[in-house]
């Protein structure tokens with residue numbers, strides 16, 4: 001039995017992932033604002049510190065895999081605090097416990113939104129690790145109204161996918177033998193999207209931004225299955241990837257020559 005930490009385990013993709021892991025006989029410690037073994041707020045440095053301490057305590061210092069699914073999609077600076085630092089700082093705090101495992105694995109949940117227009121300035125600030133600077137940029141986007149404020153979301157996910165790619169080859173991760181990947185869903189039916197998808201107008205709005213040639217929205221369990229494989233012992237060589245699980249959205253947006 002492997003010990004998995006799943007953030008966002010109280011709802012949606014995180015909940016489906018925790019359920020599937022338990023069905024398959026794994027030990028799961030969920031982390032969320034509510035409805036999980038560890039109640040934690042990953043939006044602040046203090047909340048992350050407390051979450052790390054509690055995670056290390058409950059896992060007794062040995063963690064086989066972490067799946068970081070907690071996230072929000074609001075036109076607010078808070079979005080970058082949760083979606084970027086709530087993932088990266090939390091994971092960094094768990095590195096010593098991951099290195100105790102014989103087959104440590106980590107996967108985070110990015111988004112197809114990582115390919116949408118974003119704020120380059122904000123992405124750079126996030127990747128520099130300067131949370132105050134990033135929050136100041138996020139706040140100024142927020143104050144310009146919901147349309148500009150929404151840039152916080154694709155910027156947080158763009159930075160997260162770039163962080164995965166940058167970190168996976170460093171001594172901290174590759175040196176410790178930890179494959180580190182992201183999955184990037186298209187539209188998934190969860191609490192985050194349920195309201196938008198419940199009306200024809202809402203669905204049309206979402207679909208206009210997320211082309212989906214396969215023509216159906218995904219269920220959380222579909223994303224969970226990929227997360228399970230990436231963090232299983234079977235995955236020995238996939239690292240640094242953002243895997244779009246999006247019904248063809250990435251292929252539509254970026255076309256067939258992303259290597260040129």
Ligand SMILES: NC(=O)c1ccc[n+]([C@@H]2O[C@H](COP(=O)([O-])OP(=O)(O)OC[C@H]3O[C@@H](n4cnc5c(N)ncnc54)[C@H](O)[C@@H]3O)[C@@H](O)[C@H]2O)c1
Nearest residue numbers: 008011012013033041042043070071111187188190191192
């Ligand atoms: N639903 C989609 O269409 C979609 C598409 C692409 C990516 N994603 C990403 O998938 C991940 C999971 O989203 P979901 O669709 O399952 O949404 P969801 O709202 O059902 O679940 C998100 C969970 O994160 C938790 N969370 C939020 N803020 C937190 C905080 N400060 N501290 C701790 N936990 C916090 C929430 O309480 C919730 O349980 C997110 O990172 C989201 O950005 C979702």
